[in-house]
Amino acid sequence: MSRAEALAAVPAPRLLDSPWFLRLAAGAALLLAWELVVRGFAPGYVARPSGVARALWPVLSDAKFLAAAGATLGAVLAGLAISIVAGTAVGMLMGRARLVEAGLRYYVNSLFATPMVAILPFATLWFGYTGDARLAVVAFAAFFSITVNAADGARSVPREYLEVAGAFRATGWRTVLDVVLPASLPYLIAGVRLAAGRALVGAVVAEFFTSVPGLGYYILFNSRTFKHDEAFVAVVVLVVAGVTFEALLNWLARRYLPWARRS
């Protein structure tokens, strides 16, 4: 058998085995199915991929829409920042000090289990129908998942690390900052990931409820006036924001915490 013949005998990589081909094909099939179902069975105003694609540029270049997107995402980031700082502090304390844990456990666990939508009416009672109410709901939605995960992380710091810190006569503060905090970072990142999803939901429901300008209100307003294609562009922006944040956290974890691989 000649060399050419031998090469020809090796089967070429088949298209069907290429993951990218499979993914693209599935994406195209899903979009096509959506388009056909809406065309065939739904009223004309219902969003469909071709309509959303047509609405994409006009909406994205509209200054009002950009302001709305900035307001919502800004509130999400601000709420997350507040929750990360406060939640990490409270979580570290709960994880390392038994009596703090005993004192706060019932409150943190039950508020963690509370659907954040249910506190919306209270937020509007205290903050009015304003952006502050939105920020409060976002921070409430995010704070408890970070606290719970930070406490889990602080609790599960290996005993040996603490013994070494103790043997070197590290003070309490240095132990927390140099040992406990870095060791619980993987848990914290998991908490932030969970919190980011909740924060987005919190911002959107707060806007539904308070009619404060933002992506949620944009969706509500346009779907009421049967401009579903335009409204769906806002959903796309929310999805992109959620996925980007998730990817960013994964990248951070891989880049800076390579020892904390997911099992």
Added chain:
Amino acid sequence: MILPGHRWQARAVALASLALGAALWELAGQRTADALWAPLSGTLARLWELAAGGVLAARAASSLTLFFSGFALAVAVGAPLGVLMARAARLRIAIEPYVMVLYATPMVALVPFILSMMGFGFAPKVLVVFLFAVFPVLYNTIEGARSVRPELVEVAQSFRSGEWALWRDVLIPYTLPYAMTGARLAIGRGLVGMVAAEFFLSPSGLGQEIMMGSQNFDTTLMLATLLVIVALGVALIDLGSALERRFSRWRGLDR
């Protein structure tokens, strides 16, 4: 450095902190305007009144019916579809990224679309709870499906196992713990979906009660109902965690 504390001390601190919380609640209620916060005593009296009148049971039953309809549908769709991915590797590779994207999507953004397309019935509300709950189940079950070891399937096949026996003895036992993790996460999300549906679609159940309270500045009604929602949330999430733990021991992670 773990700040110590004996068991009895921890218990005393927990009790003291609950008592302090109750006292603060009561004081805050008496010092602030009625429209902002109500005292604990008034809230509990209102809760008792609602419970005695049967209103509470009816509202809670309506909310739970909605929650469990959507949740059951999410598990019934998400779990089998996820297990199927253990047998259809190409399909799994093809749709995994989309499931991930949908898992990260704030489903609440779809509520206005559902409202204007489906109106005010029970079905659109179930759809909302379903959408909130299905992707955690599907995503985690697919993760389980990915981890089914090919050797197990090969051994089963070399013993001429039929498709049904393969599912019963290998695939389902292997992916169930992952599906349970998904179900636990789905409970939390489903509860958010439940209240969101009751607020923004046709008002019903406990959500309607909170809305009525907020429209009439009736803070005792709002707080009493919120207490019930918190209690339901804690109970359901604890149930989910207990189930998950039960099955993760089976997976052998809980050693």
